Each structure stands twice: as structure tokens, then as C-alpha cells.
Amino acid sequence: MTRSCQRDLFFKQICWLVLLLLSAPCALASPxxxxxxxxxxxxxxxxxxxxxxxxxxxxxxxxxxxxxxxxxxxxxxxxxxxxxxxxxxxxxxxxxxxxxxxxxxxxxxxxxxxxxxxxxxxxxxxxxxxxxxxxxxxxxxxxxxxxxxxxxxxxxxxxxxxxxxxxxxxxxxxxxxxxxxxxxxxxxxxxxxxxxxxxxxxxxxxxxxxxxxxxxxxxxxxxxxxxxxxxxxRERLLSRLANPDLAVLVLVLGALLIYLEFNVPGTIVPGALGTLFIVLALFGLNLLPIHHTAVFLLLAGVAMFLLEAQFPSHGALALAGTLSFTAGLMTLVDGPIPEQRVHTSTAVAAGLGFGCISFLLAWIALRARRSKVLTGPETMIGAIAIVRTSAIEDQSGRDFQVEIRGELWEARVISEDLSPPLPNSEVRVKAVEGLMLLVEPVRHKAQHNTSTVDPE
Structure with a gap:
């Protein structure tokens, strides 16, 4: 083989090697x-x-x-x-x-x-x-x-x-x-x-x-x-909230927490969590077809619960509110398939639960408003005090000190036609004016001898 033929063969081999190297990445690259x-x-x-x-x-x-x-x-x-x-x-x-x-x-x-x-x-x-x-x-x-x-x-x-x-x-x-x-x-x-x-x-x-x-x-x-x-x-969260049953339960829970905040003002946490739950529920319900008549039923139910708390009706308003709220939950989502509607069991359980808890909170709040004050000087009204000093010499001559609940208080007889009581006698507190107790003496009934004497 001549030298020129060897050079041509060597040149061809180099060219094939270059082409192979250039095509290797394309052949090895995955789709x-x-x-x-x-x-x-x-x-x-x-x-x-x-x-x-x-x-x-x-x-x-x-x-x-x-x-x-x-x-x-x-x-x-x-x-x-x-x-x-x-x-x-x-x-x-x-x-x-x-x-x-x-x-x-x-x-x-x-x-x-x-x-x-x-x-x-x-x-x-x-x-x-x-x-x-x-x-x-x-x-x-x-x-x-x-x-x-x-x-x-x-x-x-x-x-x-x-x-x-x-x-x-x-x-x-x-x-x-x-x-x-x-x-x-x-x-x-x-x-x-x-x-x-x-x-x-x-x-x-x-x-x-x-x-x-x-x-x-x-x-x-x-x-x-x-x-x-x-x-x-975000899509997973919204997909869960787009479940009508879950959205309704979150809505009811939020409403209960806000209702609790109104009955126990100042707790802050129930109101904040309730507002968050309401917003999340509305976000989910916004993705679903809503029956607007059901919204009015829900609002009517909440209004009846509020009226029950203000004007007790022996449970009539609470019962009507529960029925209205339950009916609203059952018809709230107007979906074309069962998976996009509120199940009857969920609506009934949520409605009855909301009604019972709301009625209980309203009843507790009503009892609290009607009960007597358990703290402060007003709790001494009607209590018995012991006179410790005689009347202090002043213009009226009717002020003295009494002991009640282990404390000494200034006292005054409320009726001017009654003389100041003697030390160690008992008086009953009738009113409180600032740091002065208005009292009246306690009159003990005299013990009568029940024995009889023969007139002869």
C-alpha cells in the first residue's frame, strides 16, 4: 500500500471517529x-x-x-x-x-x-x-x-x-x-x-x-x-374544602365558635378561630353551586337562636331555628351528582348539634344574667352583722361599727325612729352606700312560757 493510500485511509478513520463522537450524545440522550x-x-x-x-x-x-x-x-x-x-x-x-x-x-x-x-x-x-x-x-x-x-x-x-x-x-x-x-x-x-x-x-x-x-x-x-x-x-386544600360535607361542618363549627364569643365576650380565641373557619368554608362553598334559598334558611335559623337568647320562648324559637338551619344545610349545595351535595345524615347531625349547643349556651347566659351578684359589697345585703361599738357621737348619733365576714364596717340604722343597737347585738344589712352599711336591728321573738297556772 502506498503512503498516499495510507494517508487517505487514516483520514477516513479520523472522520468516522469524529462523526461517532458527535452522534454519541444524541444516541445516548433519553427521550x-x-x-x-x-x-x-x-x-x-x-x-x-x-x-x-x-x-x-x-x-x-x-x-x-x-x-x-x-x-x-x-x-x-x-x-x-x-x-x-x-x-x-x-x-x-x-x-x-x-x-x-x-x-x-x-x-x-x-x-x-x-x-x-x-x-x-x-x-x-x-x-x-x-x-x-x-x-x-x-x-x-x-x-x-x-x-x-x-x-x-x-x-x-x-x-x-x-x-x-x-x-x-x-x-x-x-x-x-x-x-x-x-x-x-x-x-x-x-x-x-x-x-x-x-x-x-x-x-x-x-x-x-x-x-x-x-x-x-x-x-x-x-x-x-x-x-x-x-x-x-393550595389545590389539595381547596379540593378538600370543595367537599360539601366538609365545607358544611367547617361552617357550623365556625358559627358555633363565634356564637360562643358573643356569649362569653373577651375570650378572643373562639372568635378568631370561628372567623377563620367561616372564611375557609365560604371559600370552599364558592367553588360549588349554591342554592340561594338555603342561604336564607340558614340566616333565619341563626336569627331565631339570637332571639331565643334575648327573649326566652321556652324553646320554641330554638326549635324553629334548628329546623330552619337543618333544612338550609340539606339544600345548600345544588350539585348535579350525589358527591357534590350535602348528605342528609351530615346535615341532620350538624343542624341538631348546632341547635342543641346554641340553646345550651343561650340558657347558660340567661341564667348568668338572672343570678345574683356573687362578688362585691352587694353580697352582704341580707346578711347578719354583730355590733362592736356604740353610736359615735356626731350630729345624728346613729353611726357605729359592725363586724361582718371578719371585717369592721361603719353602719347606720336606716330608720330614725329606731335607737342605735347595743354592742354585741345583731343587725341585718339592708343596703350599701359607698363604705356605709344601712342596717336594722334584728328583733328576736320573745319566748313565751307555755305552762299553765291553776287559778285556785
Missing amino acids: EPVLKLTLHDTIQPVSAGYLERGLAEADRRHAPAVLISLGTPGGLLSSTREMVQAIERSRAPVIIYISPSGSRAGSAGFFLLEAADVAAMAPGTNAGAAHPIVEGRQLDPILKEKIENDALAFLRSYISRRGHNLSAAEDAIRTSKSYSDDEALELNLIDITAPDDATLLRKLDGRQIHRFDGSLQTLYLAGAPIVLLPPSL
């Missing part, structure tokens, strides 16, 4: 992680805020997809619309996965499932039963039909773009039909089934999906790590 959100609660404004925050974070991280583990009985249609709009605007493809086994996507959850770029279900899950419900009122047939048609139009606005079965989806609204994972896959309501997250991403790798804007996108998810984005502390 971008998939961001995972968990929505296992009722659909309400806190859920919508968490989803929007997660999609924005996925956009910031340039995540190849967002995986949403969903399990919900349903929720508010207004929050559902916000979440569907956020999914449609998302830069990263959204995969909604009903998991784990035993979970469901009922009512509002079915709308979210059909809005996703990829709809998936785990074995043993179900979805559907999406007929809209307006709780707490009897709907006119025309109004009921309008609400149903509005929900159907909302579903049709995006389900055809996802390539899913429109007829089967409409049955979930019109007849509240629910589908298992196998039925949903067979009817083309979902795209895939998988037992776990890793299997789901592996099955989706290389699949081409239709985005909401009509564009096609291929998913590259093989080996992609999954990073969980948990709800923030």
Missing part, C-alpha cells in the same frame, strides 16, 4: 419525559385549574405527551367546558387514561375522555352515564330538552374530530348508557386499552394521531420516563 396528572375527584373549578397548570407545565418542558389518569363520578358542566377547551388548545398531545382498574369516567368524565387526543381505558373500568342533571328543581320538559340538546351539541363539536363513534356517544347522554372498556373499544369510543402506564406508552409508540386542529402527529414514547405533577398544597 423527554411524559408529564402525568392525576384527576381522581369530582370535576369542579379546582380540577380545571390543576389541569390547566399541568398543560402549561408540559408546554414549558416540551413534553412529548401529557398522561392524565382519570377516575371521577362527574361534576360541573361549566368546569368540564373549561377543561375540554384547555385540552383542545394543548400543544402537547393529551392522553386520558381511565385507571386503575375499578375506576370510572361518569358524567363529566365521559366528556373529558372523548375530548382527548388519545382515549384509553384500563381493564375493569367503565365510562358513560353522561346525561346532564339539574338537582333540586323540577324542570319543564322544554327546558330539560334544551339542556340535553346543549350537552349533545357540546359533545358533537369535538368528538367527530377525534374519529370516535358519535351515535354511541350520544346514547351515553340521551339514555345514560355506560360502557365497559371492551365495549368502548369495540364501539370506537376509545382508541386503546392497556393494563398500566408503561404498557400504554409502549403501545402508543409510533402511532399517528389526529390533533384537534386537523393535523397529524406521530407519537414517539418508547422508553420515555413518566414524571408525576402532583396537585399543589
Whole structure:
């Protein structure tokens, strides 16, 4: 081999080595992680805020997809619309996965499932039963039909773009039909089934999906790590307060503490804690649909308790207040599903507890106002004192000293026609004027001899 050929071969080897070194970081670099959100609660404004925050974070991280583990009985249609709009605007493809086994996507959850770029279900899950419900009122047939048609139009606005079965989806609204994972896959309501997250991403790798804007996108998810984005502390707190039962209990506890502050003024701590609990309860109830008639029932109940404390009615006002307060609690939250309403047992227990404790506090306060003063000079009124000195020589000649409760006090007979009592005699305190006791002598009944004498 000539020297020039050796140089050419050496040069080619160097070039291949440089290319290998340059391509090594690209080959060794792991794919971008998939961001995972968990929505296992009722659909309400806190859920919508968490989803929007997660999609924005996925956009910031340039995540190849967002995986949403969903399990919900349903929720508010207004929050559902916000979440569907956020999914449609998302830069990263959204995969909604009903998991784990035993979970469901009922009512509002079915709308979210059909809005996703990829709809998936785990074995043993179900979805559907999406007929809209307006709780707490009897709907006119025309109004009921309008609400149903509005929900159907909302579903049709995006389900055809996802390539899913429109007829089967409409049955979930019109007849509240629910589908298992196998039925949903067979009817083309979902795209895939998988037992776990890793299997789901592996099955989706290389699949081409239709985005909401009509564009096609291929998913590259093989080996992609999954990073969980948990709800923030604020979202967890608000999610708990959005539970109607908990919000009602916090509200009642706050009202009791404030009522205690009014009955025992100056304690400060009950009033401060009660105000905090009331604010937290109102914060949570603000996230829920409130029945305004129930608010008036609650206010009427509180007013009756206050009137009972001021104008005793032998318990009639307290009983009426308890009934009004309990009825208000039972109808306070006008949610579309049972999970977003106050349970009857919770309302009855809270209402009766509030009524009994409020009546007890009012009764204690009334007894305290009617009882005699137990401290101060007024407690000596009606007590017996012992005269220790004779009358002091002055203009009236009626002032003297008495001993009562181990103390010496100046005393004066209240009636001018009575002479000053003698030392060691007893007097009764009738009034107190400053440091002077107004007294009157104690007249002991004379003992009569009950024996008889024979006149003879």
C-alpha cells in the first residue's frame, strides 16, 4: 500500500471517529419525559385549574405527551367546558387514561375522555352515564330538552374530530348508557386499552394521531420516563374544602365558635378561630353551586337562636331555628351528582348539634344574667352583722361599727325612729352606700312560757 493510500485511509478513520463522537450524545440522550396528572375527584373549578397548570407545565418542558389518569363520578358542566377547551388548545398531545382498574369516567368524565387526543381505558373500568342533571328543581320538559340538546351539541363539536363513534356517544347522554372498556373499544369510543402506564406508552409508540386542529402527529414514547405533577398544597386544600360535607361542618363549627364569643365576650380565641373557619368554608362553598334559598334558611335559623337568647320562648324559637338551619344545610349545595351535595345524615347531625349547643349556651347566659351578684359589697345585703361599738357621737348619733365576714364596717340604722343597737347585738344589712352599711336591728321573738297556772 502506498503512503498516499495510507494517508487517505487514516483520514477516513479520523472522520468516522469524529462523526461517532458527535452522534454519541444524541444516541445516548433519553427521550423527554411524559408529564402525568392525576384527576381522581369530582370535576369542579379546582380540577380545571390543576389541569390547566399541568398543560402549561408540559408546554414549558416540551413534553412529548401529557398522561392524565382519570377516575371521577362527574361534576360541573361549566368546569368540564373549561377543561375540554384547555385540552383542545394543548400543544402537547393529551392522553386520558381511565385507571386503575375499578375506576370510572361518569358524567363529566365521559366528556373529558372523548375530548382527548388519545382515549384509553384500563381493564375493569367503565365510562358513560353522561346525561346532564339539574338537582333540586323540577324542570319543564322544554327546558330539560334544551339542556340535553346543549350537552349533545357540546359533545358533537369535538368528538367527530377525534374519529370516535358519535351515535354511541350520544346514547351515553340521551339514555345514560355506560360502557365497559371492551365495549368502548369495540364501539370506537376509545382508541386503546392497556393494563398500566408503561404498557400504554409502549403501545402508543409510533402511532399517528389526529390533533384537534386537523393535523397529524406521530407519537414517539418508547422508553420515555413518566414524571408525576402532583396537585399543589393550595389545590389539595381547596379540593378538600370543595367537599360539601366538609365545607358544611367547617361552617357550623365556625358559627358555633363565634356564637360562643358573643356569649362569653373577651375570650378572643373562639372568635378568631370561628372567623377563620367561616372564611375557609365560604371559600370552599364558592367553588360549588349554591342554592340561594338555603342561604336564607340558614340566616333565619341563626336569627331565631339570637332571639331565643334575648327573649326566652321556652324553646320554641330554638326549635324553629334548628329546623330552619337543618333544612338550609340539606339544600345548600345544588350539585348535579350525589358527591357534590350535602348528605342528609351530615346535615341532620350538624343542624341538631348546632341547635342543641346554641340553646345550651343561650340558657347558660340567661341564667348568668338572672343570678345574683356573687362578688362585691352587694353580697352582704341580707346578711347578719354583730355590733362592736356604740353610736359615735356626731350630729345624728346613729353611726357605729359592725363586724361582718371578719371585717369592721361603719353602719347606720336606716330608720330614725329606731335607737342605735347595743354592742354585741345583731343587725341585718339592708343596703350599701359607698363604705356605709344601712342596717336594722334584728328583733328576736320573745319566748313565751307555755305552762299553765291553776287559778285556785
